[in-house]
Amino acid sequence: xxxxxxxxxxxxVQEGDSAVIKCTYSxxxxxxxxxxxxxxxxxxxxxxxxRSNVGEKKDQRIAVTLNxxxxxxxxxxxxxxxxxxxxxxxxxxxxxxxxFFGTGTRLTVIP
Amino acid sequence: xxxxxxxxxxxxxxxxxxxxxSCSQTLNHNVMYWYQQKSSQAPKLLFHYYDKDFNNExxxxxxxxxxRPNTSxxxxxxxxxxxxxxxxxxxxxxxxxxxxxxYFGPGTRLTVT
Numbered sequence: 001x002x003x004x005x006x007x008x009x010x011x012x013v014q015e016g017d018s019a020v021i022k023c024t025y026s027x028x029x030x031x032x033x034x035x036x037x038x039x040x041x042x043x044x045x046x047x048x049x050x051r052s053n054v055g056e057k058k059d060q061r062i063a064v065t066l067n068x069x070x071x072x073x074x075x076x077x078x079x080x081x082x083x084x085x086x087x088x089x090x091x092x093x094x095x096x097x098x099x100f101f102g103t104g105t106r107l108t109v110i111p
Numbered sequence: 112x113x114x115x116x117x118x119x120x121x122x123x124x125x126x127x128x129x130x131x132x133s134c135s136q137t138l139n140h141n142v143m144y145w146y147q148q149k150s151s152q153a154p155k156l157l158f159h160y161y162d163k164d165f166n167n168e169x170x171x172x173x174x175x176x177x178x179r180p181n182t183s184x185x186x187x188x189x190x191x192x193x194x195x196x197x198x199x200x201x202x203x204x205x206x207x208x209x210x211x212x213x214y215f216g217p218g219t220r221l222t223v224t
Contacts, residue, residue, distance in 0.1 A: 032209075032211075034212065034213070036215075041218075041220075042217055043117075043201050043215035043216050043218045044154065044215045045215070046212055046213070046214065046215075049212065089153055093209050094209065095209045098144070098156055098159065098208065098209055099156075099213060101154055102153065103152070103153055104151070104152070104153055
C-alpha cells in the first residue's frame with residue numbers, strides 16, 4: 001500500500017519568515033495530494049491540494065509543489081503569521097482508495 | 112453554516128460501557144468516514160460508507176461498529192470501550208471516494224474512565 005513520509009516533525013520559524021514542509025510517497029499511481037491544517041482541539045481543515053497533472057499551485061501565502069518523478073511534494077508558507085501555528089498533515093490518494101496521511105508537522109511561528 | 116457536525120464534542124464513558132458518537136452533514140456528500148486520532152498522530156481510518164455500502168478497514172477492531180441510516184447521518188458505536196480507545200474521533204465527508212476533497216468535522220474527544 002501507499003506510504004507517506006513527512007518531514008520535519010517540528011518546525012519553528014520567526015514571524016514573517018517562510019516555512020517549508022516536505023512529503024514523499026511510495027505509490028506512483030497516487031494522483032491527489034491534499035494538505036490539512038489542524039489546530040489544537042479541532043478537526044483537520046483542507047488548506048490546499050494538488051493533482052498530478054500540475055506541478056505547482058498557489059493560494060495567497062500558501063503554495064504546493066509536486067515532483068512526480070521523484071515522488072515528493074512540498075507545502076510552502078510565506079510571510080508566516082502566529083495564526084499559522086498548527087499541525088500540518090500531507091496526504092496522498094490514488095483516487096481508487098482513501099487518503100494516506102503523513103505523520104504531521106508541528107509548526108510554531110514565533111512572534 | 113456548519114457543514115460536518117459532530118456531537119457531542121466531549122464524551123466520557125466508563126470502561127466497558129457502550130458509547131455512540133454521532134455525525135451529520137449538510138453537504139449531501141455520498142461518502143462518510145470515521146477516523147480515530149490519538150495524540151500527536153495522524154488520523155487513522157476506521158471505516159467509511161459510500162452511500163449505503165460499508166467498507167471496513169482490515170485492522171479496525173470488531174469493537175467498533177458504524178451505522179448510516181440516511182445520507183446525512185452516520186454513527187460510530189463502540190461496544191465495549193477500553194482505555195486504549197480514548198482518542199479524538201473525527202468524521203469526514205467527501206463527494207466521491209478516493210481522490211476527492213475530504214471535509215472534517217470538529218471531532219469528539221472520548222475519555223474512558
